[in-house]
Amino acid sequence: MTTTDTGSVERRRLAEVLRRARERTAGLTDAVSDSELRAQHSELMSPLVWDLAHIGNQEELWLIREVGRRAPIRADLDDLYDAFRHSRSSRPGLPILDPTQAREYTAAVRAHALEVLDSTPLTGDRLVDRGFAFAMIAQHEQQHDETMLATHQLRAGSAALTAPKPPAGNAVPGDEIVVPAGEFTMGTDTDPWALDNESPAHRVHLPTYAIDRFPVTNGQYLAFIADGGYQRRELWSARGWEHRVTADLTAPQFWERDSDGSWWRRAFGVRNPVRPNQPVVHVCFHEAEAFARWAGKRLPTETEWEKAARFDPVTGRSGGRYPWGEDDPTATQANLGQRHLEPADIGAYPDGASALGVEQMFGDVWEWTSSDFTAYPEFAMFPYPEYSEVFFGGDYKMLRGGSFGTDPVAVRSTFRNWDHPIRRQIFSGFRLARDVD
16 A cells, blocks of 8 residues: 555544544534523533534644644634633633534534645654544544533433443353453553553553453442442541532432332433443442442552453453454444443443453443552653643542443543542443452
8 A cells, every 4th residue: 555545544534533523513412402502501511512612622723723724713712612711610601602603613613624634744743643633633522522421411301312222231240350460561652543641651560460350230339339338437438438428429320219219320311220230330439449348349550450451361462452452343342432322231242352351341431440640651741731741640530441422532442531539420430350369
């Protein structure tokens, strides 16, 4: 294949991930009325219309101005849509674009961005080499799409989104995988679309440990609740207990208990019985940590999670972009991309198992780990500090693996997500690990 052919293939791929992101954005914003787009459904979240125009502004800043070296389309919007200048709770009071204006603006930006994509060499400058800037913007949009999906979960009223049910599972919880001691390569120096906090690749040694084959299920979590897990102070850290009391936590967010003792979960305007074999979702780090103590285990470290996803015990090497290898995810390997609106029961994706045999590490639920958000050794910021660097050392815990609301372009085995340990509106669950003597 010639260099020109390679460039054409890469451009088509970039155009496709940009198109897919915009199609999803449109679906999330067209599903509700303009008044609901303007509304703030929770102080934790922006109005949907703010996210929509912010997506366009970031695309303009990076693809139109920085890569394309073109004149601004709407420089007057830069301050309004700067996420670091305006907290989410303050955004409804800003003079932001209305839904029609926001749609027109993002469409105009996209038209220019595709022209820039067609005319920009995808080699040389680090920002454009192998299409990095275009992939970065597609990832940014998909990350906001997942945030908008969480806003949909928080909104009141009838269902606005629909999707088919996920495939049935075929497993029982409790199985675990022993991961042998030794070194593995964490992070990446070679993935062209990886973001700065995923690099550089570095060797890490871990002792032998065990990690659960599947995420913790609703059924397991119900046993924790029934055994007084939310009332037993000894299961919680000092900070976790303080938050449990202050926030009056008694069950995962969006769970409701009927007078007959049955448990139900509300998801996107629909109320259904809690399914025992579905991974638990909408729990914060403190809840996950308390459950782990109750179960006699612990949360895995971020390093342990990545080794379980990438290490091949046969070759002794770290694996590919995904637990199953380099190929992009299929519908039989992971519950990603908002294909469904809930986690699938455990055992639904045996084709997505890692080389070690750990399953459902991608999709379904983001998985809390015990690690703080810090930089890898010899970290180098690129292309801007506000993506990662300004968050290092803050009050964050790491999550790995992606949820049912995460698009494949926005997750990989080296991808690092982080959030405050009290957050539950995100699509977060967890799996357990333990030391092996």
